[in-house]
Amino acid sequence: MDEFNLIQKYFTWNKTPRDVVTAVGDDAAVIEIPPNKQLVTSIDTLVSGVHFPENTPPDAIGHKALAVNLSDLAAMGASPRWFTLALTLPEIDETWLEGFSAGLKELAQQHDCFLIGGDTTRGPLSISIQVMGVVDTGKALLRSDARVGDKIYVTGTLGDAAAGLQSIFSKDNSSNKNNNKKSVLEKEADKVCQKHLNMPTPRIVESNIIKHFASTCIDVSDGLLQDLTHILEASGVAAELDSTQLPLSSALMTLVTDNTEATQLALTGGDDYELLFTIPESREANFVGIVKGKAKVTCIGVITDITENQNTITDENGNILTNIDKYKGYNHFHV
Ligand code: ADP
Ligand code: MG
Helix, strand or coil: CCHHHHHHHHCCCCCCCCCEEECECECCCEECCCCCEEEEEEEEEEEECCCECCCCCHHHHHHHHHHHHHHHHHHHCCEEEEEEEEEEECCCCHHHHHHHHHHHHHHHHHCCCEEEEEEEEECCCEEEEEEEEEEECCCCCCCCCCCCCCEEEEECCCCHHHHHHHHHHCCCCCCCCCCCCCCHHHHHHHHHHHHHHHCCCCCHHHHHHHCCCCCEEEEECCCHHHHHHHHHHHHCCEEEEEHHHCCCCHHHHHHCCCHHHHHHHHHHCCCCCEEEEEECHHHHHHHHHHHCCCCCEEEEEEEECCCCCCCEEECCCCCECCCHHHHCCCCCCEC
16 A cells, blocks of 8 residues: 555545635645634644553544644634644554544544645654644633633543553552452543543533633643643732642542542643633633533632732642642642
């Protein structure tokens, strides 16, 4: 199979949407930007062994390569439209390609995001996707607009992907409790957390609601504290987080030794791809009313004045967490 057949077979979508003048097969793609919209674009590369474990199933790799990009669009409040794919393959392995393109296509079609072109080369496995979306002019959700009093919210649950990674890499496969044999419950929890890691759900649906209310938004890819710090620095504010409000899944709670480990994973674990956003107090009641039943969101803290306060994380007694070692590397926070 040569490169052209490969592209034709695995990366040519059936029906071309109206806003695509020409896509795969010409020298470059031509697309139509709707009036009163701005183009929002982002690129992310996944390298085998770095961004996913080498034995990750190909459909999960296809899914994740697009999901992490869609997550960036969600964080901007943008609607996905098109993407390009630069694929570096060590060999032409049709079983792998079939799985990869199926995982990619399923997520792409779910979000009406159309593959308009790419590049195919030989080398160590690596996948770059550049995604493009649109947002109403002037309405992109930036990091710089958080104000004192805004509530800090997060979608979904935190720390699951980190727990999934931990269980993949735990040598004796018994990261949990004191026995080597995993119970049915633990195996099920493993599966749930590994699914979060390998097949993250980009929060496009949630973003569609959040974008009407939020002052800032970011997706959590490097750990909650790390990503919150980006909002705080860009906006020139501080934050007070309530550690007891962190949304933790029952799967995570099954896999960890205690509450402290769960909190640690939720605050610092990567690859969650949840949205972290701020809601001005004046819009909070409205937001809560509209989001109810449509998306899982949790208030975990409040934006405070940087001149009066440091960043803090409180425990169940309202005391400031003091064990800094547990959150090493995230020293913007006074914990
Ligand atoms: P050129 O040599 O003109 O850059 P290529 O041979 O790289 O063209 O690609 C031919 C066509 O196939 C182009 O339209 C390109 O966008 C598309 N293409 C190449 N690789 C991929 C891929 N992995 N996925 C989707 N489209 C691809
Ligand atoms: Mg090319």
